[in-house]
Amino acid sequence: MRSFACFLLAAPLLASCAPSPPDKHSGHRHGDHDDLDHHDDHDGDHWEDHHPSTSCGSQPTKTSSTPPTSTTSCVPITTPTKAFTVIAAHSGSPIHLLPLEAGGLGFHLGGGTASYCPESVGSSCPPGNQTVFLGSSISVLVPGGQQQYVEPTGRVGYTQAHSAYMPTGSIPGGFNYYKCPSEPYGHITTSVFGATGLMACPDGSLGTQKYVVFANIPNAVVPSGNVQDCIGFDGLTIDYDGPVPAAWQYT
Ligand SMILES: *[C@@H]1O[C@H](CO)[C@@H](O)[C@H](O)[C@H]1NC(C)=O
Numbered sequence: 001m002r003s004f005a006c007f008l009l010a011a012p013l014l015a016s017c018a019p020s021p022p023d024k025h026s027g028h029r030h031g032d033h034d035d036l037d038h039h040d041d042h043d044g045d046h047w048e049d050h051h052p053s054t055s056c057g058s059q060p061t062k063t064s065s066t067p068p069t070s071t072t073s074c075v076p077i078t079t080p081t082k083a084f085t086v087i088a089a090h091s092g093s094p095i096h097l098l099p100l101e102a103g104g105l106g107f108h109l110g111g112g113t114a115s116y117c118p119e120s121v122g123s124s125c126p127p128g129n130q131t132v133f134l135g136s137s138i139s140v141l142v143p144g145g146q147q148q149y150v151e152p153t154g155r156v157g158y159t160q161a162h163s164a165y166m167p168t169g170s171i172p173g174g175f176n177y178y179k180c181p182s183e184p185y186g187h188i189t190t191s192v193f194g195a196t197g198l199m200a201c202p203d204g205s206l207g208t209q210k211y212v213v214f215a216n217i218p219n220a221v222v223p224s225g226n227v228q229d230c231i232g233f234d235g236l237t238i239d240y241d242g243p244v245p246a247a248w249q250y251t
Contacts, residue, residue, distance in 0.1 A: 074180035083134045083240040086188060088200060088233040095200045095211050095231055102131040102138055102250035106157045107213035109200050109233075116161075117248035125248055132246035133188075133237070137173065142249040150174035150192045154220030156213045161249040174215070177237070186237035190215045201230040 086100035088109050095109050103114030115128035132139050137148040138158055148158040152169040159166055166172070171192045179186030189197045192215055200211035203223035211231070214220050220227050240246070 074182065076178040076180050077186075078176070078178050080133070080135065080177050080179070080186065080237070083132050083139060083244045083246070084186065084237040085130055085132055085240050086235045086237050088198075089236050090231055090233040093231050093233070095233055098211070100131060100213060100235060102158065102247075105160060105251075106155060107131070108203075109211040109213065111208075111210050113247070114251045115247040115249060116251045121248060126243055126246050128247040130240070130242070130246050131250065132240050132242070132244065133175075134244060137175075138247075138250055139245040140247050140249050141245040146250060147172055148174065150190060150195075150215050152193065154193065154195070154214040154217045154222070156190075156198075156215060158250065175235075179237070188235040188237055193217050197232055198235050199230040199232045201227070 088095045088098050088100060090096055098110035100107055100109060101111065101113045103112070113129055113131045117125035117128055126141055138146055140146050140161070142161045144162060146158045146161060147164070147166070148156070149166045149170040149172045150156050151167045153167075156174070157166065157170070174190050174192045175188045176190060177186060177188050195215035195217045197216045199214050199216040199220075201214050201220070201222040201224065203210050203212045205223060212223060214222060214230065216230070216232050218227060220230070222230055
C-alpha cells in the first residue's frame with residue numbers, strides 16, 4: 001500500500017520532468033542501466049545532450065543521480081520534520097477524511113478539539129482549536145507536556161496535564177511515522193500489542209455518534225462491545241504551518 005502510493009505520486013513527477021524523446025523517459029525511470037545502454041549507442045557528446053539532469057532543474061529530488069532501486073518503492077523518512085495534523089482515510093466509509101482530534105484524554109474523528117488555557121495566560125494562549133502533533137506526540141505548551149500512550153485495551157490516550165498517570169500496562173508513544181519524500185502526505189500507524197494500524201470505533205454513549213481511535217487489535221475493548229463495529233483507517237499527516245504548540249493543553 002505504501003509503496004504503491006509512492007509510485008502513483010512519483011510517476012507524474014517523472015513524466016512532467018521527462019523531455020519528449022521516449023528513450024529519455026525510460027532512462028530516467030530505470031536509472032543507471034539505461035544510461036549505460038545510451039552510452040553504448042551514442043557518442044559522448046550526444047549522450048550528454050540527452051542527460052536528464054539538464055531538463056529537470058525544478059525537480060525536488062535528484063532521481064537522475066540516485067535512481068530508485070525499484071519504481072514501486074521509496075525510502076521513507078521516519079522522523080517528522082514539521083508539526084502536523086492528521087486526517088483519517090478509508091474511502092467509502094463514514095470516517096473518510098475526518099480530522100483526528102484530541103478530547104476526553106483520547107482521540108476521536110471529527111467533532112472538534114477539546115482544549116483549555118488558563119485565564120492567567122491571557123493573550124499568550126495558543127488557538128487550541130486544532131490537534132497538532134510534533135515528533136510522535138501531541139504538542140502542548142503546558143509545563144510537563146502531555147504524553148500520548150496506547151492502553152492494553154487498544155484505546156489511544158494521553159496524560160492529563162500535570163500528571164504522568166496512564167492505565168497499567170500502557171505503552172507510551174506508540175505511533176510510527178513515515179513519509180515518502182515525494183509524497184504530500186505522511187502516515188501515522190501503530191504496531192503496539194501487535195496492532196495492524198489504527199481503527200475508529202463508534203461510541204453512541206453521548207447521544208451523538210462519534211468514533212474513538214484505537215490500535216487495531218482483535219481483542220480491543222471498544223465502546224460498542226464489538227470490535228467488528230470498528231473501521232480501520234490510514235492516518236494521513238498534513239504539515240501544519242500555524243503556531244506551535246497549537247494548544248496550552250488538550251482536555
Ligand atoms: C482556529 O482559531 C483561529 C483564531 O483563533 C482561526 O484563525 C483559525 O481559522 C481556527 N482554525 C480552525 C481549524 O478552526
